[in-house]
Amino acid sequence: MPSRRDFLLGASAAAVGAERALAAHGDAALVALLSRHMDEYLALAPEAAASLLTDSRAKAARGRLNDRSPAGKAAEVAAARRWRAELKRIDRGALSPARQVDHDCAAFAYEMLDEVGARYGFQDHALRPGPYLVNQMAGAYYWQPQDFAREPIATREDADLYLSRLADFARVLDGESEGIRKDAAAGVTPPDFIIDRTVAQLVDLRSTASAALTDGPTARAAKAGVSGVDVAAREILDGRVMPALNRQIAALRAHRATASSEAGVWRLPDGAAWYALALRSNTTVATPPEEMHRLGLATFEALRGQLDGMLRAQGFATGTVAERIKALDHDPRQLKPNTDAGRAEILQFSRDHLARLHDLLPRGFRTLPDRDITVERIPMAIEAGAPGAYYEGPPADGSRPGVISINLKTTEEWPTWRLKTLIHHEGDPGHHLQNGVFVRAAGPGMPLNKRFAQFSAYVEGWALYAEQVAVEIGAYDADPFGHIGAVQSALFRAARIVVDTGIHHKRWSRAEATRWMVENAGEQPASAQREIDRYCVYPGQACAFMVGRLELMRTRETARRRLGPAFDVRDWHEAVLRAGPMPMEVLARAMG
Known part of the structure; x- marks a missing residue:
């Protein structure tokens, strides 16, 4: 019993x-x-x-583009x-x-x-809100030319899908123009300086439309023996795309005379609530704007103190930290010529460092990324409004490698002491490793929703956290100036929090925000101005980088204290990367 x-x-x-x-x-x-x-x-x-x-x-799907009209957004x-x-x-x-x-x-x-x-506005799949449907960093005119330029055409079917999407490009442009008019009627128009830059880029695209949209694909079609694509593409370009570009230019110009010069969304309908929501969507934590501003200031001051000591150790002891950073930026030993040859040197320097870095990765990671990655220049047609750099992972079909794109409008923005940290952020152990480990862990059976999920604080926070991991695995052991670049990069991201909340919560002007970035963070005026304009059209997104890094470091320390001697950072990195993107508040519960 x-x-x-x-x-x-x-x-x-x-x-x-x-x-x-x-x-x-x-x-x-x-x-x-x-x-x-x-x-x-x-x-x-x-x-x-x-x-x-x-x-x-x-x-x-290759023959269509997303519907960015008001009806598409409503759906x-x-x-x-x-x-x-x-x-x-x-x-x-x-x-x-x-x-x-x-x-x-x-x-x-x-x-x-x-x-x-x-x-009002839009939101991309990474949950990054923007108040203005078309701006210098968003819109079909901005996103599509690079895709068209890379269009693989080997068969008649490929050519027909390309032509279908080229025609759809005109429809999408008109849908966006309808959205511009609808938002304007509700009191939502970009600042005058954003309209000016956006229109200038649209005009540039119009003047180079053939090179940007049709020359590459039609040449590849001809090489593949697919006839008639050049004639059909020209008919679509002249008969549909060019008129749609003209209509979008006119839609923006219609509001230029009455546009405000104020940079922040606080001036828009219910702007304070819009910004608070954008901040939460980007950072994935519920931190109010005023508290976020104080966090940015405190983090900035701590990093400035660290940078001060590092600069003094290398003989840069006179002036403010920002002034010494400016001096380092203009050090001839750190600069490449502002020529095509100099740009080629920057690209090759970056590719070479990626190759050397691969051997250090086992110190911090269990799974290593593949070497299918390259470094290219951002297309000249959009570089005036483009960020300093960005990474694009390889598509599911493997038709191209991962790409780090660098803005080389002027080589003066990329002294060599800054380049390694850029590669760590966009490449390894940043976005490329992040993407590669997750894709490998996902395998063919991973649900698509997990493969597609994006949260800025996780994705960008990891890349900024990876810059610190690069320090920890020895990427700067014989390069003190490169290490200064890593700390300055973190300082810059803390400054972003200060300036983003300054613009949209503290009501700073564009000039005030730019001046703060130059005088305190040591940014060059041209790049600082471009950054400020970015924050104007993607409110809150700039805060995601440092918030994500701080949350990752805090959660790692929680796990280290909990596990004691059993903690191995390689295992923790593996768990975080294999789990895939998640909000920071979810990561703290799952990985702490």
Whole structure:
């Protein structure tokens, strides 16, 4: 006869089994729901479908672009609201720990897509809101030329899909122009200096449209023996695209005379609430703007003190930290000629450092990225309004490598002491390693929603955190000036918090913000001005970098204290990267 102890143990085991069965059932329901939501999203976003998918849906999507008209935005918001309601019907308590993370990530994303989407402007798939549908860093005119320039054409079908998307480009431009007029009627127009830069870039594209949109694809078609593509592309360009570009230029110019010169969104309808929401969407933490401003100032002061000592050790002891950074920027030993040959030297320096760095990565990581990465120049047509650099991961079909694109409008912005840190941020152990480890962990069976998820504080926070990891694994052991570059980069990201909240919460002017960045962070005037203009059109996004880094470092320290001698940073990095993008508040619970 079983004892009471046996009975209790059996009951306990049965309870555990029932709990696991319940979790398995809940997990399956959540996975199915999120998979359906992703399919619905891809139907609304053909550009994402073309990049993520490898089945027949990808082929069909290659002939279309996302609908950025008011009707297209309304459809996306309605979908997000429905997804949010459906997710609430899932019992989170019945899920396994891993699926609770997936649930919480989706809940945050759906909330932001709903709440931000219901307001003016736009929001991209990384949950970065922008108040102005078309600006110097956003819009079909800005995003599409680089994709068209790389268009692979080897067959008649490839050519037909390219021509279809080229024609759709005109439709998307007109949809955006409709959105510009709608937002303007509600009192939302870009500042005058943003309109000026955006119109200038649109005019540049119009004057180089053939080179930017058709010359490369038609040449590849001819090389592949696919005839008639040049004639068809020219008809679409002249008959549809050029008139649509003219209409978009006119839509922006129509509001130039009455545009404000104030930089912040505080001047827009319900601007304070819009900014608070943008700050949360970007940083994925619930920190009010005033508290965020104080965090930026405190972090900046701590880093400035560290940088002061490092500069003194290298003989730069006179003047403020910003003045000494400026002197280092103009040190002839650190500069390449402002010529095509000098630009080529910068690109080669960057590629060579990537290759050398690979051997150091095992000191901090279990899984290593592949070497399928290159460094290129940002297209000249958009570099005036483009950021200093950015990374694009390889597409699902492997048709090109990962690419670090550097803005080389002038080589003076890239003295060599800054370059290694740029490579660590955009390449390894930053975005390229981040992307590579996750993709390898994901495998072919990873749900698309996890592969597509993006949260700026995680994605950009990791890249800035990776700059510190590069220090820890010895990337600057024989390069004190490169190490100064790493600390100055962190200082710059702390300054971003100060300036972003200064513009949108403290009501600083464009000139005030630029001056603060030059005088305190040591940024060059031209690059500082471009950065400030970026913060004007992507409020809150600049804060995501340092907030993400600080949260990663805090969570790592929590895990180190909890595990004691068993803690190995390589295992922690592996866990964080394999789990994939998540809000910082979710990461703290899952990885701390």
